[in-house]
Amino acid sequence: MMIRVDGLRKTYRMGNVEVRALDGVTLDVAGGEFVGITGPSGSGKSTLLHLIGLLDEPTAGSISVQGVDVLRLTDDERTHFRLTRIGYIFQDYALVPDLTALENVFLPTLARGMAEYDGLERAAALLRRVGLEERTDHLPAELSGGEQQRIAIARALVNEPALLLADEPCANLDTHASEMVLDLFARINREFGQTVLMVSHEESHQRYFTRTVRLQDGVVVDDSGRASGDGDDDQARGRGDASIYPVPFHHDHGDP
Secondary structure: OOEEEEEEEEEEEEOOEEEEEEEEEEEEEOOOOEEEEEOOOOOOHHHHHHHHOOOOOOOEEEEEEOOEEHHHOOHHHHHHHHHHHEEEEOOOOOOOOOOOHHHHHHHHHHHHOOOHHHHHHHHHHHHHHOOOHHHOOOOHHHOOHHHHHHHHHHHHHOOOOOEEEEEOOOOOOOHHHHHHHHHHHHHHHHHHOOEEEEEOOOHHHHHHOOEEEEEEOOEEEEEEOOOOOOOOHHHHOOOOOHHHOOOOOOOOOOOO
């Protein structure tokens, strides 16, 4: 199983008020699924994604990703786990403004320890995959919102993540750009077996998902198409087709 979440709770204190963002969420996601996390504002969608992505810690419960109890990892191990196994896409793109499209995609390979030439080759290949081969030398400010988000997707994929997390990636895009981004997610999921977990508040996005999980008041109120088992080994690693990753990594730092 790619993700196992059991009894997940997250409580915030706002003065004397206790806010339960998540109130006992249990969820399994199999390798190769494209899961949409939906629900009204304040239902806990982004909180759930942040906890699975190791950007925050729960108040209670457990999280397993690829069989690893991630809550037991040290801070250094969590940093390495995020870098090597999780790709994260934010609604505001989170690109480095002074770096070109190619450099933004290339940057995570440096942290991973990939040779510079191979990292640049991999970054250029992924920009071709997302249809931006003509924009490699452009700065983010010179690109449309849809183009910036596609760069962010390429950057999230560059380190061969097992899991791709997207937090409302179309929130700042118009309808046409949103459809391009969602089509890209669906193609990556379908052709390469990439596991994708995406937060969305738009009902029109649900047709792209292979499964929809709806939250309300911090609990799961609907789960259409529960996971019944993992995808094959390649899908579970997020590498359904090696051609999406044209250059192998020559060194890794070992898994926790």
